[in-house]
Amino acid sequence: MTRIITMLLLIFTFSVSCKKEVPKKISLQEDISFLANDSLLGRETGTPQELMAASYIQQRMENIGLLPKGNAGTYFQTFTFKPKTDPHSEAQFVSGDGTITGTNVIGYIDNNTDKTVIIGAHYDHLGMGGEGSLYAEGEAIHNGADDNASGVGIMLQLAQRLQDTLTGSNYLFIGFSGEEMGLLGSNYFCKNPTIDFDSANYMINMDMVGRLREDKTLSITGTGTAPVWNQVLNSTNAHFKLVLGESGMGPSDHTSFYLQDIPALHFFTGQHEDYHKPSDDSEKLNYEGMKMIEDYIVDVIAELDDAAKLSFRTTKNESEEVPRFKVGLGVMPDYLFDGKGMRIDGVTEDRPAAVAGLQKGDIVIQLGDSTVVDMMSYMRALSAFEEGGTAKVVVDRDGKQVEAKVTF
Incomplete structure (x- = not known):
C-alpha cells in the first residue's frame, strides 16, 4: 500500500504541474x-x-x-x-x-x-x-x-x-x-x-x-x-x-x-x-x-429515482434537551449501543472513570441514586454532580454487576 500511495502522490504532483490526468x-x-x-x-x-x-x-x-x-x-x-x-x-x-x-x-x-x-x-x-x-x-x-x-x-x-x-x-x-x-x-x-x-x-x-x-x-x-x-x-x-x-x-x-x-x-x-x-x-x-x-x-x-420530490418535515432538536453538566467521567460513550444503560467505548487515562477502574465495554446502569437506561438518563444523572463530588457507579461487566466509587 505504501508503494501505491507513493505512486499516487507522484502522479498527482505530475498532473498538477503538467496538467495530465x-x-x-x-x-x-x-x-x-x-x-x-x-x-x-x-x-x-x-x-x-x-x-x-x-x-x-x-x-x-x-x-x-x-x-x-x-x-x-x-x-x-x-x-x-x-x-x-x-x-x-x-x-x-x-x-x-x-x-x-x-x-x-x-x-x-x-x-x-x-x-x-x-x-x-x-x-x-x-x-x-x-x-x-x-x-x-x-x-x-x-x-x-x-x-x-x-x-x-x-x-x-x-x-x-x-x-x-x-x-x-x-x-x-x-x-x-x-x-x-x-x-x-x-x-x-x-x-x-x-x-x-x-x-x-x-x-x-x-x-x-x-x-x-x-x-x-x-x-x-x-x-x-x-x-x-x-x-x-x-x-x-x-x-x-x-x-x-x-x-x-x-x-x-x-x-x-x-x-x-x-x-x-x-x-x-x-x-x-x-x-x-x-x-x-x-x-x-x-x-x-x-x-x-x-x-x-x-x-x-x-x-427514490422515479418518485416525486420528497416532502420536508421539521424534527425535534434533540440537542436542546441535553442537560448541562459541570463534570465528566472521562469516557467515550458508545452512541450505537441500543441496549439498556450507557456502554463505555473508551476510557481516558487519569480521568475519574479510569481511576475508579471502569473499563471499555462496561455498561453504566446506575450513577449516584439514578438508574441509567440510555444516553439521556446518563447525562441527566451526571448533571447533578459538582467538581470534587463523589458518586457510586454500577456497571454491567460481562453480565455481572460491578460497583465502584468515582470522584469528579
Missing part, C-alpha cells in the same frame, strides 16, 4: 489512503495541504466526468472567514487580516431533471492537532482517515457509479471544507448555493463511515426530515443493524441543509478510541464495510 479508475482504498497520507499534514482548513486535498478531489471529479459547479466555471467555491473566539457565536464570512480561506469542491451530474440529490462529505481535519484534538502529547499529524477521508472516498465512488445511471435526478457532489471549525463550508454553500435550491430533493451526508463493526451497526440520523425515510431505509436494508434517529440537527454538515428545509440523512458507523487522535489511520478502516454502505446508499437512491 490522474487515472479515472481509482479504488476506495487508494482515495482514502491518499487523503489520509502524512504528506497532507492532517488537511487543516486554509492550509496548503488542505488545498492539495481539494485539488486531488477536483481532479477525481473531473476525470469521473462531473461538471464543475463551483464559482466561475470551476470546481472550487472558496469562502473567507474569521475564526470564532466565542464558541456560541456564528462564524463571520469576511475578508481581511486574520482571516482563513476554505475551499468547497463541487461537481455535478446533469440529467436534465427538475430534482437534484446532494451527496456530501467534509474533507478537512485537524492538521497537527490543536483545538478539537484528544491527543495530549503535543503536536502530531492527525490524518483523519475515518474522519473524514472515509466519507469522501465513498462520495467519489458514488459519483463514479451514478454517472450515466439512475437518471431520474441530477446529482451534486460536495467535498466540504471547514467542518471541524463549525460546519463552515456547508453553511457557506447553503447561503450561497451554486444550484437552484428549489430543485434540491434531499441531501445525504457521510461523516465517519469507515469503522463498521462486526455486528454491522449503522447509525442514520435525520429520518424524521421526510415522511418516507423510515420505509425506504428499512425496505432497502439487507445487511445492517440500523440505529435510526429522527433529528435533522447534529454535529455534521447535514444540519446546514436541514436548516434550509431540505430533507437530510447522516450516515455514521460510530466513534472509537482513535477519534480526533493521530492514530486515526487508513489501515484501521473496514473497507468491506464501506463498500456495503456505498451499495446501500445506491439502493436508497434507486428506490
